[in-house]
Every structure is written in C-alpha cells, then in structure tokens.
Amino acid sequence: MVHISPDHLHFIPLGGSEQFGVNLNVYAFGGKYLAVDCGLGFADERFPGIDLILPDPEFLEDRRKDLSGMIITHAHEDHIGAVAYLWPRLKCPIYCSQFTAAVLKNKFAEHGIKKAPIHIIKPHQTLLLAPFEIRFVPVTHSIPEMMCLFISCAAGTVVHSGDWNLDPTPVIGTATDPKVFQEAGKKGILAYIGDSTNAQFDGRTESEVKVEQDLGTLFSQQKGRILVTIFASNVSRIQTVLRAAAASGRQVAIAGRSLHRMTAAAKECGYLKNAPDFISEDDLAFVPAEKTVLLVTGSQGEARAALARIARGQHNFKITKGDTVIFSARTIPGNDAAINNVKNNLVAAGVKVIDPESTDYTIHVSGHPKRGEITDMLQWLKPEIVVPVHGERVMLEAHARLAETLQVPHVFVPTNGAVVRLSKTAPGIVDHVETGLLVVEPRRIMMTNHQALSERRKLQQTGTAHVSLVIDYDGHLLSAPQITTFGLFDPEDTEEQDFGNSITEETVDFIEGLKPADRRDDTILAEKVRIALRNYINHYLGLKPVTSVHITRL
Ligand SMILES: [Zn+2]
C-alpha cells in the first residue's frame, strides 16, 4: 500500500484529471483524509452496454476510519453523480450547500439509501474537520450554490476552485467576489487546484444575460414550435429559457425525467422565482404552435433521453415539419457522433436545427473560466503551486502553460492517482496511487477491466458460434451437430442458410475423420472441433467468431 507521509499536505485526484467527469479528489494531511466531489462520467463505445462510469473509491475505502468527510462543491453530475453509488462503501459525513443537498437527497432516495449524514453549509461558513478548516466561498456557475473551497491546515491554504466563472451579471446567485480572492492572495495561498475546462480558449466567458436576449430574438423569429435542449442541471439556462420565452409570448413545458427532478429541487430551494411557471406537457396540445417552447433533455445525443426519442418518433411529443430545435449546450468531447445522429433524424423530419456553431446568436455560454478569467484568478491568489484538474489532458496542459506564463513558481499536471505534495520547500508529484474507473450495470458495479467487458467488445466485432455434439462412447455422432450463431448470418437469407447447412456437414465429416483416440477424449475433441468450426467460418466470412463446443456423451 502507498504510504502518504502525514507531515506534508498531499493532493490526490482519484478521478477527473484525465477525462471529463468522474471527479473524485482527496486531500491528505496528518494521517487524515478529506474527499472533495464524487462525480460520474459518460461511457463511450469502449464500454458496450454501459452508460455511466464512476471513479474508483478503493483508496478512500481502505482509509475509511481516517476519512474526515466528503464535500460536494455543487450539484452537477460530474461532481455529485457518483455519491449515491459509492457512499455505501465510505459511509462518511457529507457537507454541501442547501441546493446541492436537495439534489443529493433525491439521489439517495432513488438508491434506497435512507440515513446518509448530509450537513448543509451556508455560503462563507467555515467548517472544521480537523486537521482541515474549510471555508465555503460562493462563486458563479451555471447551477445554484456552487461553493469554491478554501482548505486550510498547518501546511497552508489551498483554493480548490470547483467550477466557476466571472459572469458579472449571473442570472442565478451572486457574482463571484474578486475581493475574497484578492484578500486570500494577500494572506498567502499555497496552492490553487483549478477548473481547466476552458483553459484552451482565449478571452472571457460571455454573460448568461446575453443568452436570454439572443434566445428571445431567435424565439420571435421562428414560426412553429420550438424545442430547446439543455443540460438538465443548468438551472440558470432553465430560467433563461423561461424568461426569453415569456419575452416572445411563448409558454414553456418540460420533457425528460432529469429536467423535472432538477426544476423541482430548484423550486424547493426558492429558485426560478423571477420567471413564469411551466405549463404541463399535455397542455402543449391546447396552445398554438407559435406560442410554445418545449425544454428537453438529450443535448449530448443520449439515446434514451427525450430529444433522441422525439427525433426517432418514439415519444408522446410528435415533431412536425417547420418545428425548430435549438441546442443550447456545449458538446462534451466524444459525444459528437451521437449528437449528429439526433440532428440527422431531426433534419430528415423537416425540422430546423440551430446549434452554437451554426448561428451568430449567443445561444450558449459556458459556466467555466476561459484564459482571461483564469489569469485574473491566478493574479488575485498568487499561489505557490498550481495543479490543473477537471478536464482532458490537453486542457490541463493548456492551464499549466498559462500558469507558467503568469510566473507561478510550481505547476504540476496530475494524472488520476498522482500524489502531489503541496509544500513550499519540496513540492512535486511524489508517488502514485492505483486507481481506475468503474462501470455501472443495472445490478452491479464493476471495474473497467472486468472480463465481461473485454468479451463484449470481442463479441461485437466477431459474433459468436456454438456447437452441441451428442456422441457415443467411441465419439460417433448420435445426431446432427446443433450449431447456433449470433452476429454472423441472416436466417431469412436462403444463400446463407445453405452455408449454415454446409458448416454442419463439414463438422460431421471433420469429426468422423478424427483419430479414434481423439474422439474418445472430450477435451481433445471439443478443442479440435472448436478450431475447425472457427476456421470454416473464417474461410467463408473472414471473421474469427468466439466459438464454443458442448459435448454430451451417451
Ligand atoms: Zn464540473
């Protein structure tokens, strides 16, 4: 087991420092541990049949008795989404804002977890989880009550940024207060652990207010019904759409489970008050087309989300020619193909598609800081050390290069599992913790290197063939071999049927041609038939399917 020296403060990202999502960060000092965020990620084609991935909490689980607690910075899925899956393995107290707690309680309820200790922390409140003292600093983001953390211990103060920007006129919550950061900088900041999402982009993030204006204009220009797809957790955007719709005389309904859940949590905490209310999806039918907007989930092309189902014609809401679909969200790297698939279905149905790339109007702004804002932050804080997190490798590297140009003395780009020593005198990546990713199936959670997944990948590419043999003591067939294949042939196709019959005949001939001793030994017979069958199929199709043989000897 890795030894983490208790004399120094260490930062260990268990997830989130190599890919989008799956954020799980650890601070270690004096033999105690503090976890920050526990988010999920989306599976790609490497994980057939899997939608969600989680960070591996084993490192924390092994040290559970010394785990002081887990802080959730905000309620976005990439920070909160794995808590309900992994908390049962940690059983530690959880600290977060009121809104984040509302979202988390719903998640626990869905997972049947009744008594999780969730403690609500107010903005600017200080929490003592010895040896750590944590101040919760509210910052602007696209969701309510995002808390940046000032984590202090005897080794110094670390600013763990979470997701933030400097929108001067945020539509929800107050604007990030530069003074808080400037003052912290004057007192001395040991390290800044910060959001890298937009570190490749120059300039500054535009205000959400601009989205409200531009969506309002776009709404007025459309004749038919309008669908707007967003991230369900973008509560600011939900309000923006409600207000833009009202300004253009349209009423808003919502479709998609996660949007219903998120708006319920927002209302419970007193948000969405300065916007008109929703109408129900059923009421849409009674409102003229040009007076409606439907907010839908599925901005990332998720196959089971409302938008993809609407685009395929598999939803109660039927799309018609002349309708408009607006993508008011960014494309998370890796989701391009799925999103294009949805767009193609929509366009084929005569629907107009507007996305951030195809319009000069500002229909999406990011909740994350671009280089201009990161520069401000680093100049306010003047940290000794910068550790870029939250992003893919290219984003982390861009963040690091920027910090170097701003004369930050020490910059370390971590991989997942890196043990980063945060010390003025001897900073650096000093060790590495074994960590990985987990995948979520309906009834189990397993490691990404589970054999089931590697087998599934193989089956996807080659198909499978199975043969059952019923033979006597001498290995003579008592009936024709039963061959079953998946992913190889079309049983309706007569030519391919003939081919299927021919492999059965070849298998019969092959077995009869074997030496009597081989026919009498189940293991040898099965292996020889397996290779022969796979070779026949390979000869015809150029594929080597996963092949198995069962022998019944009577
Ligand atoms: Zn995030």
Ligand SMILES: [Zn+2]
């Ligand atoms: Zn976020």
